Amino acid sequence: MTATAIEHGPEHGHAADDHHHAGDSGLATYLENTRRNRLGMWLFFASEAFLFLALLVTRFYLWRGPHGEVVRPELDQFAGLIVTVVLLLSSYFMNRAEVSIANDKRTDFLTSLLITAFLGTAFLVGVVVWEWGMFPGIVKGHLKPTDGVFGAVVFGMTGMHALHVLSGVILILNVWWLGRKGHFSGERHWGVEACAIYWHYVDLVWIFFYPAIYLIGTTIDVPH
Amino acid sequence: MSLFTLGIARGLLGQVLGMVIGMLLTCAVRILLGWEAWAAEPAWTVGAVCSIIGFLLGVGSLDDWLKWTKGIPTPLHHGPPVDKPAWTRYFSVDYNHKVIGVQYTVWGILLLMVGGTVAMIFRTELARSGLQFLGLDLYNSFIGMHGMIMIFAILLGVGGMANYLVPLMIGADDMAFPRLNALGFWFNVPGSILLLLSLFIGGWDAGWTAYPPLSARGPIGYQLFFLGVFAIGLSSIVGSLNLFVTLLRMRPEGMSLFRMPIFCWAVFATSLIQLTATQLIGTSFLMVSVQRALGMGFFDPRGILGEVSPMVGGGDPVLFQHLFWFYSHPAVYIFVLPGLGIVSELLPVFSRKPLFGYKWIALSSMAIAIVGFLVWGHHMFVSGYNDILRIPFMYATLLVAIPTGVKFFSWLGTIWGGKVHFDTPMLFVLGAISVFLIGGLTGPILATVPTDFPLHDSYFVVGHFHATMFGGFVFPFFAALYYWFPKVTGRMYNETLGKIHFFIMTPAFWVQTLGQMGVGVMGMRRRIADYDPTLGAGQIENWQMAVTIAGFAIAFGVMLMLWNFFQSAEVGVAAGDNPWRSRSPEWQIPSPVPEHSFPAPLHVVGEPYDYGLADAGYVTTASTGDD
Numbered sequence: 001m002t003a004t005a006i007e008h009g010p011e012h013g014h015a016a017d018d019h020h021h022a023g024d025s026g027l028a029t030y031l032e033n034t035r036r037n038r039l040g041m042w043l044f045f046a047s048e049a050f051l052f053l054a055l056l057v058t059r060f061y062l063w064r065g066p067h068g069e070v071v072r073p074e075l076d077q078f079a080g081l082i083v084t085v086v087l088l089l090s091s092y093f094m095n096r097a098e099v100s101i102a103n104d105k106r107t108d109f110l111t112s113l114l115i116t117a118f119l120g121t122a123f124l125v126g127v128v129v130w131e132w133g134m135f136p137g138i139v140k141g142h143l144k145p146t147d148g149v150f151g152a153v154v155f156g157m158t159g160m161h162a163l164h165v166l167s168g169v170i171l172i173l174n175v176w177w178l179g180r181k182g183h184f185s186g187e188r189h190w191g192v193e194a195c196a197i198y199w200h201y202v203d204l205v206w207i208f209f210y211p212a213i214y215l216i217g218t219t220i221d222v223p224h
Numbered sequence: 225m226s227l228f229t230l231g232i233a234r235g236l237l238g239q240v241l242g243m244v245i246g247m248l249l250t251c252a253v254r255i256l257l258g259w260e261a262w263a264a265e266p267a268w269t270v271g272a273v274c275s276i277i278g279f280l281l282g283v284g285s286l287d288d289w290l291k292w293t294k295g296i297p298t299p300l301h302h303g304p305p306v307d308k309p310a311w312t313r314y315f316s317v318d319y320n321h322k323v324i325g326v327q328y329t330v331w332g333i334l335l336l337m338v339g340g341t342v343a344m345i346f347r348t349e350l351a352r353s354g355l356q357f358l359g360l361d362l363y364n365s366f367i368g369m370h371g372m373i374m375i376f377a378i379l380l381g382v383g384g385m386a387n388y389l390v391p392l393m394i395g396a397d398d399m400a401f402p403r404l405n406a407l408g409f410w411f412n413v414p415g416s417i418l419l420l421l422s423l424f425i426g427g428w429d430a431g432w433t434a435y436p437p438l439s440a441r442g443p444i445g446y447q448l449f450f451l452g453v454f455a456i457g458l459s460s461i462v463g464s465l466n467l468f469v470t471l472l473r474m475r476p477e478g479m480s481l482f483r484m485p486i487f488c489w490a491v492f493a494t495s496l497i498q499l500t501a502t503q504l505i506g507t508s509f510l511m512v513s514v515q516r517a518l519g520m521g522f523f524d525p526r527g528i529l530g531e532v533s534p535m536v537g538g539g540d541p542v543l544f545q546h547l548f549w550f551y552s553h554p555a556v557y558i559f560v561l562p563g564l565g566i567v568s569e570l571l572p573v574f575s576r577k578p579l580f581g582y583k584w585i586a587l588s589s590m591a592i593a594i595v596g597f598l599v600w601g602h603h604m605f606v607s608g609y610n611d612i613l614r615i616p617f618m619y620a621t622l623l624v625a626i627p628t629g630v631k632f633f634s635w636l637g638t639i640w641g642g643k644v645h646f647d648t649p650m651l652f653v654l655g656a657i658s659v660f661l662i663g664g665l666t667g668p669i670l671a672t673v674p675t676d677f678p679l680h681d682s683y684f685v686v687g688h689f690h691a692t693m694f695g696g697f698v699f700p701f702f703a704a705l706y707y708w709f710p711k712v713t714g715r716m717y718n719e720t721l722g723k724i725h726f727f728i729m730t731p732a733f734w735v736q737t738l739g740q741m742g743v744g745v746m747g748m749r750r751r752i753a754d755y756d757p758t759l760g761a762g763q764i765e766n767w768q769m770a771v772t773i774a775g776f777a778i779a780f781g782v783m784l785m786l787w788n789f790f791q792s793a794e795v796g797v798a799a800g801d802n803p804w805r806s807r808s809p810e811w812q813i814p815s816p817v818p819e820h821s822f823p824a825p826l827h828v829v830g831e832p833y834d835y836g837l838a839d840a841g842y843v844t845t846a847s848t849g850d851d
Contacts, residue, residue: 036400036469043465043499050503054547058511058522061543145520149538152520156511178295 034190062149070217073150080214083126090119091203098196104186113176120169164202231316235283242278246271269447279414284317319402325388332380339373351772353757363753365427372432378559386491392810393485395476395826400469408463415455422448436523436541450509457506464495478828490565493589497554505551549600557596560696566704572833574650575642579833581634588627621671648722652703655730660695684744691737710799714815721788725781732777739771807842
């Protein structure tokens, strides 16, 4: 890791006041910018929380039986459990990646990132193939988007979440690629941190979504 | 110089290309699936999504981030573009918050004129009963269009004031994230173009609230309308995020939160709503959009879940109203809080007295923002939701009167015994107070369940709403334009024309708002193109005519203001650095503000509003000395 390499790219980003520090792109400026970036990221999460809350409200508002009881559709419990475990495991490797780069362990860092991206992709495949049944040749899905509020809410919630997982995987691969080119160091790795907290956040959302979709309420059998 | 050196020209080209590519993509996918190639709704929807991306790529707002993904460094460029005339920066991506603030404001005023023109058209139609020149569908599209364009215009005006003023008021060089700031502005351009375009592919005829099931079955224009709102919503979210970080992390030494200029508190409270609640209008519109496009029946009420067959229906249009109003009620506080902040900001300057109850004003803004999250159900008293919900929503709504009252008493306390100067900005501030009082006093009538029943969906609501919007946004916004015009341009506007504008617009607006309330009480429904001429003992046509004439008078006043600004920017007398003898940091530096606003970091040494007190300084910088 050379000194010039760490001046580059995302690690130099968001430098709002760099003209006051012309010639002094020192660690102090970097740390202040990182504090700003971190606050911005958490505000972004606060904003996104309202999107996911709206979807949760929709689920509990619409999935009601004839007597107002909370209901849920019959879904593939095995697939749901597996993708949840896969996603939670991926968070462990994301954390491992962040800790590794903070300690300048580059090989561990890159390997952990790749494992995270792989597990994230596995989650996506699980949702798209098993739960959605996008490829009826492999697995026949349980619901179609047009199947009343069950279809609408299952596809709405998993779809919005899958979009976030997909963007997270792309972000991880981008960070991995930049990491291979030597863009991060133990001192300067805001890009990795941003990617990591985003990934944990997407995981956290699933921890609320999984029980809401798969576990809470009595099942109403959906005819195939 | 070719036209395409202007970012906006490249952006518009990108938008057209994006639209075409999106449509072709849709056709290609449909052919692959073995369906008929052309279907208007999916083609326009995908085309519109691609057109927003196309615009942003074309204008160059994403360039730096795309380079970051490749690890290429992009140092911020300061100052006007090197190989082009300086004025071109206003038409291209520029990271200076002062340029972005002007871009927001100008685009906002343009939309204000479009929205006003639409209003003048259907107001002319309403001057007499019967249908003269507007068809029913077009009338419906126009009233919705007037509403939504004005909301866009107001959000842009708020963004303009916040972006230009907040960094200057806290002595920061710029916003915390200049690139995000530019992106926040440029989202608005393709968004408003999509909104206007929707009128040409069928419009959308259920009013700006777009309630399903009407919006789920209406013309294709709805999809463009939803995406336009989505783009503006993204702008709101990234803009407020940026303002939060700027306010929390970039204040100078000594400027505690309770020593910020009071406008910053208003922006802080507004950002709290914009950051969070905006997601809800996006989600609710997205749900209608996918219900139309993919048949996902969130709001499709046919069938009861689990009773006939679980595969059919179970959706509920009332859910849409809950999600929609969770944003759209707090949204009115997004519109008025900055305006009320302007009132509090300007009153001490023109009264030469300290602001009465600074902390109370600051906290009342926060209180309005927080209580604002709990009152959405007062729009739904007659929606058929659970009766019991009406009561908490009624009380929560009435609670808003308390922090709003705090503001009124503080304003009175500030003027009381002051040495009041009646310059144009001050006149508009006083006009704002008078108009907002009308809006405020008619609020509890609509917030109380029994009095809301007969008035719901009548023109009384329209009158009340316009009074809050003019009092809370339009009058303070105009005050702000007159007040900071010398700071932005370095020249003074024409005071006589400004006063004429005020004395035309204020009485005209009183006539308009009271007239609207009057015809509402007579039985005029909102969103209906025609009315019974025998209403109000046969007097309703005269009232309608008065409202229409008042509307045209307001439009004339606005044109007068714009002409004044255009003229004065060229030939106005030099205003000097601080024509209003303000203590605020932005007036302690030259007009127009130089590229790097402050030559040295600010030091805060006193309270912001100690007007009339000897030796009471607020800010100092090393090079400009004591204020």
